[in-house]
Amino acid sequence: MLYKYNYLGLVGGGLNPQFPTNEVIIWDDLERSVVIRISDMPSRVCGVRLRRDRIVVILEQMIKVYSFSVESELLVEFETARNSNGLCCLMGHADRALMAFPAKQPGVVRTVDLADPTISIEIAAHESPLACMAFNNDGTLLATASEKGTLIRIFDSQNGLKLHEFRRGTNPAVIYSISFNHDSTLLCVGSGHGTVHVFSLSGSSITYPKRAESNFLKKYISAKHSFVRIQVPTVTKYNQVPFICAFGAEPQSLIVICGDASYYKFNFEKTGDFSRQRFSVFLELNE
Known part of the structure; x- marks a missing residue:
């Protein structure tokens, strides 16, 4: 869910998924309709994080960051360790766009400033x-x-x-x-x-x-x-x-x-x- 707004990030799952498991749906609960659909991911979507200007899609070994707009644009992507549980933290504050996720090495965390993805550190x-x-x-x-x-x-x-x-x-x-x-x-x-x-x-x-x-x-x-x-x-x-x-x-x-x-x-x-x-x-x- 996006902070206190009416947008929900949905992913298909369970025995009878409503949506494909490699697709992300942004649902407007006020309008009761789908407003954004991001399709054809290369693998199952393990999680979604939202902030006012970004949609973060967590895949099994990759994280993709999109603009939050009707015509969502892929902005940047990061390789990760195997991440089947969709582990990722995203700051929702307007003045900080910090994200943390598993790096490629097990046990290592990578933090990235989405305002400038070149600003990044890894923590063992x-x-x-x-x-x-x-x-x-x-x-x-x-x-x-x-x-x-x-x-x-x-x-x-x-x-x-x-x-x-x-x-x-x-x-x-x-x-x-x-x-x-x-x-x-x-x-x-x-x-x-x-x-x-x-x-x-x-x-x-x-x-x-x-x-x-x-x-x-x-x-x-x-x-x-x-x-x-x-x-x-x-x-x-x-x-x-x-x-x-x-x-x-x-x-x-x-x-x-x-x-x-x-x-x-x-x-x-x-x-x-x-x-x-x-x-x-x-x-x-x-x-």
Whole structure:
């Protein structure tokens, strides 16, 4: 969806796709009609991102950037590592056109300024392939997680400097969602174990353990741990319903929306305590 506007980016999928899987549809929900159609992609479309002046199409090993117009023009394209999940972050602010996506090497993030695609850096974020990433509100910070899902890292998006390293746990997990709060003082991370972890960005988390400690212990100690851990009731490692998490409008509130159409709102304290404030199911997916 384009910010607060009525445009939706649609891609065919499922058992009986409404549209071809190698085509992008821009739908005007106010007019109830298709306004832009980008066809004949060389492979399946894995994702779409929108901003007021750009349409970003994520393919399995390529990203294509088009102008946002009825006669969309291909402006630039980038090769990527295999990216079947359509991993890509795009800043929607009018004054910043920053985009992040997997580079050709596994575990490496590439950031590009779409206003001038020659402005680009690569960040060696993880040893394993990337699984999730997110910008903060102004695009100055980039959070990343790998397919292993044990460490979350935060980088300066301008120079690639690692600023924070957080440990979600020691057992691998799928990372579904990463989100900063409005003023970039907190980070929430949702995993396939059904947990939401909240980390504080206050101060630097890059520390240096004593030389005598083992490599594993060094990594464990040097990474900062969450101060809040919430178990989403309907999601467990045995019932892995995908979900997204984000901070609410009120201070110290969290919103969780699950793939089974359930909605949760939690409040949390600096002590680590939390309480569930609301639960709803919005629709019956079988109808």
